[in-house]
Amino acid sequence: FLLFFTHLFIYFALGSRYVSKTATKTVSEFEYDAPSMKTAVPGPKSQELLRQLGEIQNVGAIHFFCNYEESRGNYLVDVDGNRMLDVYTQISSIPIGYNHPALIKVMTNPNNVSAFVNRPALGILPPENFPEKLFESLLSIAPSGMNRVQTMACGSCSNENAFKSMFIWYRNKERGYASPSEQEVGTCMINQSPGCPDLSILSFMGAFHGRTMGCLATTHSKAIHKLDIPSFDWPIAPFPKLQYPLEEFVRENAQEEARCLEEVEDLIVKWRQKGKPVAGIVIEPIQAEGGDNHASPDFFIKLRNIARKHGCAFHVDEVQTGGGTTGKFWAHEHWGLDDPADIVSFSKKLLTGGYYHRDELQPDKPYRIFNTWMGDPSKNLFLSEVLNVIRRENLLEEVTRSGKALLQGLYSLQTQYPHILSRARGQGTFCAIDACSDATRDSIMLKARNKGLFMGSCGEKTIRFRPALVFKEYHVHQLLNILNDILAEHK
Amino acid sequence: FLLFFTHLFIYFALGSRYVSKTATKTVSEFEYDAPSMKTAVPGPKSQELLRQLGEIQNVGAIHFFCNYEESRGNYLVDVDGNRMLDVYTQISSIPIGYNHPALIKVMTNPNNVSAFVNRPALGILPPENFPEKLFESLLSIAPSGMNRVQTMACGSCSNENAFKSMFIWYRNKERGYASPSEQEVGTCMINQSPGCPDLSILSFMGAFHGRTMGCLATTHSKAIHKLDIPSFDWPIAPFPKLQYPLEEFVRENAQEEARCLEEVEDLIVKWRQKGKPVAGIVIEPIQAEGGDNHASPDFFIKLRNIARKHGCAFHVDEVQTGGGTTGKFWAHEHWGLDDPADIVSFSKKLLTGGYYHRDELQPDKPYRIFNTWMGDPSKNLFLSEVLNVIRRENLLEEVTRSGKALLQGLYSLQTQYPHILSRARGQGTFCAIDACSDATRDSIMLKARNKGLFMGSCGEKTIRFRPALVFKEYHVHQLLNILNDILAEHK
Numbered sequence: 001f002l003l004f005f006t007h008l009f010i011y012f013a014l015g016s017r018y019v020s021k022t023a024t025k026t027v028s029e030f031e032y033d034a035p036s037m038k039t040a041v042p043g044p045k046s047q048e049l050l051r052q053l054g055e056i057q058n059v060g061a062i063h064f065f066c067n068y069e070e071s072r073g074n075y076l077v078d079v080d081g082n083r084m085l086d087v088y089t090q091i092s093s094i095p096i097g098y099n100h101p102a103l104i105k106v107m108t109n110p111n112n113v114s115a116f117v118n119r120p121a122l123g124i125l126p127p128e129n130f131p132e133k134l135f136e137s138l139l140s141i142a143p144s145g146m147n148r149v150q151t152m153a154c155g156s157c158s159n160e161n162a163f164k165s166m167f168i169w170y171r172n173k174e175r176g177y178a179s180p181s182e183q184e185v186g187t188c189m190i191n192q193s194p195g196c197p198d199l200s201i202l203s204f205m206g207a208f209h210g211r212t213m214g215c216l217a218t219t220h221s222k223a224i225h226k227l228d229i230p231s232f233d234w235p236i237a238p239f240p241k242l243q244y245p246l247e248e249f250v251r252e253n254a255q256e257e258a259r260c261l262e263e264v265e266d267l268i269v270k271w272r273q274k275g276k277p278v279a280g281i282v283i284e285p286i287q288a289e290g291g292d293n294h295a296s297p298d299f300f301i302k303l304r305n306i307a308r309k310h311g312c313a314f315h316v317d318e319v320q321t322g323g324g325t326t327g328k329f330w331a332h333e334h335w336g337l338d339d340p341a342d343i344v345s346f347s348k349k350l351l352t353g354g355y356y357h358r359d360e361l362q363p364d365k366p367y368r369i370f371n372t373w374m375g376d377p378s379k380n381l382f383l384s385e386v387l388n389v390i391r392r393e394n395l396l397e398e399v400t401r402s403g404k405a406l407l408q409g410l411y412s413l414q415t416q417y418p419h420i421l422s423r424a425r426g427q428g429t430f431c432a433i434d435a436c437s438d439a440t441r442d443s444i445m446l447k448a449r450n451k452g453l454f455m456g457s458c459g460e461k462t463i464r465f466r467p468a469l470v471f472k473e474y475h476v477h478q479l480l481n482i483l484n485d486i487l488a489e490h491k
Numbered sequence: 492f493l494l495f496f497t498h499l500f501i502y503f504a505l506g507s508r509y510v511s512k513t514a515t516k517t518v519s520e521f522e523y524d525a526p527s528m529k530t531a532v533p534g535p536k537s538q539e540l541l542r543q544l545g546e547i548q549n550v551g552a553i554h555f556f557c558n559y560e561e562s563r564g565n566y567l568v569d570v571d572g573n574r575m576l577d578v579y580t581q582i583s584s585i586p587i588g589y590n591h592p593a594l595i596k597v598m599t600n601p602n603n604v605s606a607f608v609n610r611p612a613l614g615i616l617p618p619e620n621f622p623e624k625l626f627e628s629l630l631s632i633a634p635s636g637m638n639r640v641q642t643m644a645c646g647s648c649s650n651e652n653a654f655k656s657m658f659i660w661y662r663n664k665e666r667g668y669a670s671p672s673e674q675e676v677g678t679c680m681i682n683q684s685p686g687c688p689d690l691s692i693l694s695f696m697g698a699f700h701g702r703t704m705g706c707l708a709t710t711h712s713k714a715i716h717k718l719d720i721p722s723f724d725w726p727i728a729p730f731p732k733l734q735y736p737l738e739e740f741v742r743e744n745a746q747e748e749a750r751c752l753e754e755v756e757d758l759i760v761k762w763r764q765k766g767k768p769v770a771g772i773v774i775e776p777i778q779a780e781g782g783d784n785h786a787s788p789d790f791f792i793k794l795r796n797i798a799r800k801h802g803c804a805f806h807v808d809e810v811q812t813g814g815g816t817t818g819k820f821w822a823h824e825h826w827g828l829d830d831p832a833d834i835v836s837f838s839k840k841l842l843t844g845g846y847y848h849r850d851e852l853q854p855d856k857p858y859r860i861f862n863t864w865m866g867d868p869s870k871n872l873f874l875s876e877v878l879n880v881i882r883r884e885n886l887l888e889e890v891t892r893s894g895k896a897l898l899q900g901l902y903s904l905q906t907q908y909p910h911i912l913s914r915a916r917g918q919g920t921f922c923a924i925d926a927c928s929d930a931t932r933d934s935i936m937l938k939a940r941n942k943g944l945f946m947g948s949c950g951e952k953t954i955r956f957r958p959a960l961v962f963k964e965y966h967v968h969q970l971l972n973i974l975n976d977i978l979a980e981h982k
């Protein structure tokens with residue numbers, strides 16, 4: 001009977017607010033009211049743990065150590081008892097806040113235990129409920145025009161395998177769907193053409209698609225990601241650099257987008273002439289790591305047409321933008337296309353990696369897209385529940401509402417502090433604002449952290465906001481008040 | 492109070508044998524006694540599910556659908572109620588059998604809930620217990636000479652990042668640990684040398700190191716893995732092709748190994764002259780996917796020395812061989828070296844991916860080896876418990892004992908059926924035997940499956956045995972009896 005008590009303990013451990021509300025409907029009913037700071041961050045406990053972990057890993061990127069047990073909703077608690085409003089959410093990967101009751105329920109459902117303790121090799125021995133769970137989770141939110149999905153363990157693996165699908169599709173077209181020649185089969189074993197053909201993926205300056213070697217060849221956001229790693233000679237197009245406020249630079253921005261599109265076509269032609277044809281184009285709907293760079297729907301619609309015109313697959317990487325944070329489940333839905341892409345990859349807030357694709361992009365043979373785990377069904381269980389919560393709590397509407405308040409607030413701040421802030425931009429709560437320099441940006445972020453607001457950075461001098469989908473107007477005002485206090489004090 | 496009943500339900504669902512033994516000490520006390528077959532495999536339910544899943548994925552590699560809830564220990568139960576002795580264990584990734592009581596306990600420990608529902612970005616915001624859990628799990632089994640470990644989500648990501656560590660280490664040596672030049676920082680952003688240098692990794696024919704694009708450039712086991720995917724011009728050395736029985740071919744095998752080592756040195760020199768120096772050598776202690784190809788400790792010792800002589804890092808890929816299945820925790824321990832490698836990567840039975848490395852291989856700066864999740868602490872929790880079970884139940888000794896019985900049995904079978912079987916080989920339970928042709932191999936495997944024995948294949952005509960660590964002599968005899976029945980009937 002010990003087991004029953006241990007379970008009781010979980011609910012007490014999470015605090016009395018939750019125990020008294022087993023039927024809690026919204027996250028705000030069980031989360032904290034406000035930040036609460038006890039030490040500077042990182043505090044003494046975090047510093048001691050940094051020392052310990054420093055003996056076995058490079059800890060230079062660690063902000064502080066967390067007490068996830070005590071974290072709730074939008075509030076992240078650290079090991080020194082500091083409670084922060086978290087608008088970075090584990091690099092944008094926590095969909096509905098910390099310790100959401102609905103996710104804890106998944107853990108206590110006896111039907112789910114087996115999915116956690118017996119991780120299958122999904123490609124050869126899937127569990128009985130695998131098709132059903134795919135239909136009720138990933139396929140229920142499939143992008144327009146796509147009925148097929150392949151799960152993977154993380155974002156990089158998703159993009160790597162998406163690239164492979166595009167290469168396979170492209171070569172199958174080239175050889176007229178005939179069997180590969182003996183020469184192809186032979187040369188591929190030793191990394192040589194024609195079996196390993198000189199195909200390329202076109203990407204954009206400022207892009208981030210991951211850090212494994214295929215992905216990394218399409219990533220161009222920061223030198224530290226790429227230095228010293230061998231790469232492929234693949235074409236890189238400019239991504240539009242829009243001027244803000246958008247309504248004042250309509251003509252200039254349209255010209256800038258046209259320039260970039262022209263360059264895309266030039267590169268496709270040039271690389272074909274070089275003998276390294278572009279099999280696919282990969283792009284983020286909003287360049288995130290690269291500095292929250294936006295482009296208009298018109299740009300993406302024209303780019304999709306260029307891809308089609310030149311016979312390149314079109315891969316939309318929604319690893320960071322997907323999952324509802326822009327106010328639609330997929331950021332590319334804002335373009336209004338019926339067939340927005342050939343491949344859409346995801347990870348982070350979806351909790352499992354993977355990619356959707358059009359029928360033609362399915363590999364013609366088994367074992368071409370394959371690895372041991374090919375995802376993790378226990379993550380699909382969490383995702384199903386996340387989707388239930390999103391629907392039940394109308395979280396996409398909430399995101400749209402909170403996003404509007406956030407962006408309005410950022411506009412006000414940049415009007416009030418024009419020497420410090422500029423280029424406020426965003427879609428849903430996927431918002432950003434630039435500081436006047438990287439040093440100022442970093443200083444604002446550190447001050448905010450010590451006042452209980454944890455934010456992320458991107459690009460050269462950008463602050464990015466990546467709250468969870470349970471981020472309400474109430475939290476927006478908390479965020480804006482803290483930022484305003486810091487800016488008012490800023491010299 | 493509903494929660495308490497749901498938990499009760501788990502224990503009933505797992506069968507009365509388990510309910511009556513909350514203090515079960517060994518897996519054999521709760522598992523089944525023998526295979527039990529009700530239909531041909533795949534049965535009608537599996538076939539219906541294949542049809543459903545076929546609408547969204549290529550299902551050509553799927554054997555059947557599983558009822559993981561009813562699977563226990565060494566026995567995998569499918570959706571048609573067939574119960575098979577499983578000696579493939581999800582491509583060698585289930586360490587201590589299905590539904591081990593110790594792993595179920597991890598799920599019901601209230602201290603663990605948070606690790607499952609709040610997946611952190613480990614590289615920036617690790618949980619409080621992260622250093623402690625690393626010490627008690629991965630570092631407690633660290634290979635000789637290595638005190639540092641980096642977790643990753645899967646085997647491919649582990650090898651990709653291990654390669655990157657070797658490139659970074661090699662370039663830092665080359666530039667005398669000075670800061671990178673402006674030219675390097677600039678060129679790396681556009682995939683060009685010197686920022687993205689023309690470095691290479693030396694691998695072996697028959698190797699398998701994963702399927703993302705960096706890994707795939709070192710994988711040379713089957714054309715289907717590589718066809719149509721662009722690759723790197725990296726050197727590929729021959730892996731020794733030993734003749735069996737080993738004691739009859741001592742001289743020939745020594746010559747073969749010497750030939751391969753000579754070729755390794757030639758390739759290192761040749762690629763240096765080509766301007767694509769070898770930064771690292773990657774090798775499996777036993778080539779698994781490539782056909783269970785073994786080499787002597789002497790071969791590996793000399794190879795490690797060649798790596799050192801030429802200033803290349805030495806990366807031992809233990810993704811399949813690690814975790815105890817060879818009778819030692821790491822297969823390379825059989826070589827008897829104090830400093831066997833610079834990097835040892837793992838995944839599969841370790842439940843989390845990752846790699847150990849020597850101090851020098853640690854990247855000099857944060858964010859050089861980095862991604863969003865960098866592993867999954869919930870997997871570390873399971874691993875800790877797996878290690879407890881291995882120690883408590885002396886499973887490495889069991890593996891050695893069962894492995895001896897298995898190999899002896901395979902020797903007997905090949906003596907009895909010399910026209911069908913040859914080259915029985917193995918270390919611990921990591922055993923294999925060749926059939927006279929791929930068709931015969933496939934036919935034996937299908938017949939075995941219908942008699943309740945589920946095996947894996949590798950190479951051209953090899954059957955590979957990859958039982959869990961709870962595979963006892965009792966199971967060995969079951970396996971041998973089924974194989975013997977099939978061979979006796981074989982035309």
